Amino acid sequence: MPKAPKQKVSKKVVHPNSRKASQISRHEAHRDRVQKNKSKAAKGMQQLRTVLEWFHERCTAESYSQDDVCDLIEEYISRFDDELEEIRLASTLKGRQVRPHASREDALRMVREKELALLTTGGFDAPDLTDAKNLALFRAWDQKVDHIPTFKMRKFRRTQAPEPE
Template sequence: MGKKNIQGQKLVHPNSRKTKSLVKTLKKISNRKKSKHNHEMRQNVLGEKILWFRDNLPSQEKLTPQATMDIIEKYLHRFDDELEVISAKQSMGGHRQRQHASRQDVINHTIEREREEFMTCGIEVPSMMDSEGMKKLVEWNGELRFIQNLKLARISHKNLLKDVPLEGNST
């Protein structure tokens, strides 16, 4: 009795070179898909951030360092209303509800991470302090494939403080 064919194919030994080659190829394809998915997720998050800044611009011209700091602070506090709603729902129940707990944890983690970025190395935002960057940001239609045309800047709290004039001094 020989090996039986399964739908016209020969059975291959699990430790054969053919099997190892097939596993290697499948693993390569899987890793490529995973990498592509991760890239799309990062692109989507960046797109949402840029869209938020575009929709919340105070004016259509370039911003001063003080106005930039104000809009970044507004961005860092964008979840305050949602957190208030969650805490109100939890106060009515007397304990932390499971359905809102995960969302609350995600929001708190995001706020903490973004604030940490802003205070240390800088948060990546659209360039709003030069007129060319603002023009491109205002004209952007929200498509992720055109993000590469936008000018991004990494702005930190320390860098903005250098540019913001002190309120008592007029130099």
């Protein structure tokens, strides 16, 4: 029966002001920084995945023009309108001055305003459905996060978007 490999266990105590101590602390800080960046990137990919899943469900046409994609983006931006309307109705029925779902309503309204501002000024990042190859690739997507970088993304801008409510 083969022997188990011996593990190195340092029994020496490292002086806090030594070069070895600073090397160990740099190594730990580097490992923490890399782990933090990995988790941040994974979170961003998951958020992008939810956006792409929404577009994937509604991608039915054979080809899209820039205006068609902008219309699709506006539909994406208005995805919370029904919930906002329900919250408004619930707050008017109670007859009280206190809004029962104020934080949720404010969060949804802020998301809508931010996305609408992106569409009108800076550009809303969406899959480039105007390109035929990218559209075919996007339709064949199996909704795995690993395949997201293969899509060509593009910033779409609408000069005249609907006014926020």
